[in-house]
Amino acid sequence: MARPVTNAAFEALLKAAGYGNAHAAFARQLNHAGRGHGTWRYDAASVYWWLRGRRPAEHVQATMTDVIGRKLGRPVAAAELGFTIAQVPATISYPTSAGHAFGAAEQLWAMLAKQLTPASSETFQSDVALQAALAWRYDLPDETVSRSRRQPVTAGDIQSLYALADHFTNLDRRHGGGSPRARALMADFLVRQLAPMLHGTYTDAVGRELMRAAATLSGQFAFMSYDAGDHRIAQHHLTIALRLAKAADDRLYGAHLLANLATQAVYLGHAQEATRLAEAAIDGAGRVPAGVRARLYTTAASAYGRLGEGRACQSALAKAERALDRATPDAGPRWVNYFSPAHFAGTALKCLSDLHLYRRALRHAPDAITLAGQNARTRALHTALIATTHARAGDIDTACGWGRELARHVADVHSARVNHRVRELTAALTPHQAMPQVNELLLALAATPPPE
Incomplete structure (x- = not known):
């Protein structure tokens, strides 16, 4: 049954312009007129959804x-189109189908492309996250994701999506996800290029790969939003990406996304829920390449460490380290190649520090900073963590040395997480501010300008 029209103003304009029964013709004219913005692939289905509440950029x-x-034969104002300002839904939900995931994603992207909201408060809907984990793990797989519309999607089109995903990932690692301009640029790309492809024509095999690429891009946007401190947008995108990974029949990437949800939960203080999410990721992934196993168990260790469960934390760290020792390049999915011994070391340092095992934690410090040069954000995060751990261990002089190193990095990274680590270091050093080197460092960190 067709859904009722909710945008009567747009319907009236289409009828007056002669497109009342020619939605496909209107979409073709729109694609032609918008060719300066890129390749648009709108069709009659796009018009159908615009008439029923979906808001284009x-x-x-x-x-x-x-x-x-x-x-x-007259000027038409945008207000006459009848599209209301989109709002981020207050309640996050796991889409019941791949089509619902498309609609939820397109609504978010259209809003974010031009009107990024201020960073949301530190809210995390843990019940929704756990429900999404259950649905991802136990819902029946999609029998087919093929579609038949006007615009065909090819394997070459999808490879271009992966190339752009790599581009945004590199930007994120170099500069942090906190730049509103970078996220607005990515959202604009998603709504103009990816959304029409999702509504195009493709076989089941091409469609699965398209779902995987869409999950990758949505997951990357989620991580950038998480790094920016916009946690509601991050959880929305992770939940949508999880459903897209389900449609792609890619359980490894789904487990990775679930682990990212666990990481967000740890950061926001939902450690108990984070342990459940991390264990669900491990269980749902099944038999996995060593690199993926290392990444998943490292996340579980982080959750147990934050919860204060020392035995479970150290057991997960040991499993992650053994897996990392067995990992070989190109033996797993392409996305896991980011996870290096330095990433493991940084998490191990944080876990053991959470357990107040500061000296043991600092054994991981040398490996934690052995990072590729372009990974500026992780370098800043780890440097701040090493400085804070030294301060908490009572080694103030060494903490200040690492703090001075941090001050050289932090100005180049726009990241709410890095700013949080700076505040943690400041809090650890403030009781010692009578010491000249501490006072000098605190002034330097306070004076560091935020990146543009």
Whole structure:
């Protein structure tokens, strides 16, 4: 049964312009008029959803006014289209189908492309996260994800999506996810390029790969939002990406996304829920390559460490370290190649520090900073953590040395997580601020300008 029209103003304009029963013709004219923005692939299905409440991005609306205005012979204002300002849904939910995931994603992307909201409060809907984990793990797989619309999607189109995902990942690692401009640029790409592809024509095999690419891009946007401190947007995207990974039949990437949800839960103080999410990721992944196993058990260790469960934490660290020793390049999915001994060492340092085992934690410090040069954010995170751990262990002089190193890195990274680590170091050093080197460092960190 067709859904009722909710945007009567847009329907009236289409009828007045002669497109009332020619939605496909309107979509073709829109694609042609918008070719300066890239390759648009809107079709009659796109018009169907616009009439029923979906809101296209502002630049798409501007092109709509041009197309309709030419037919009517008069200027058409954007307000006449009847699209209301989109809001991020207050309640996060795991999409019941791949199609619902498309709709939820497109709604978010259209809003974020031009009107990124201020960073949300540190909220995490743990019950929703656990429900999503259960649905991802136990719901029946999608029998098919093939679609038949006007615009065909090819394997070459999908490879271009992966190339752009790599580009945004590199930007994130070099500069942090906190730049609103970078996230707005990515959201604009998602709504203009990826959303029309999801509504295109593809076989089941191509569709599975398209779902995997869409999950990758949505997961990357989620991680950038998490790093920026916009936790509601991050959880929305992780939940959507989890459903897309389910549609792709990619349990390894789904487990990775679930582990990212656990990481977000740890950061926001939901350690108990984080342990459940991490264990669900391990269980749902099944038999996995060594690199993936190392990544998943490292996340579980982080959750147990934050919870204060020392035995479980150290057991997970041992399993992760053994797996990492067996990991070989190109033996797992491409996305796991980021996880290096330095990432494991940084998490091990944090886990053991959470357990107040500061000296044992600092044994991992040398490995934690052996990072590739372009990974500026992780270098800043680990440097701050090493400095704070030295301070908590009572070694103030060494803490200040690492703090001075941090001050050289922090100005280049726009990251709420890095800022949080700086505040942790400041809190650990403040009781010693009578010491000249501590006072000098605190002043230097306070004066560090945020990146643009």
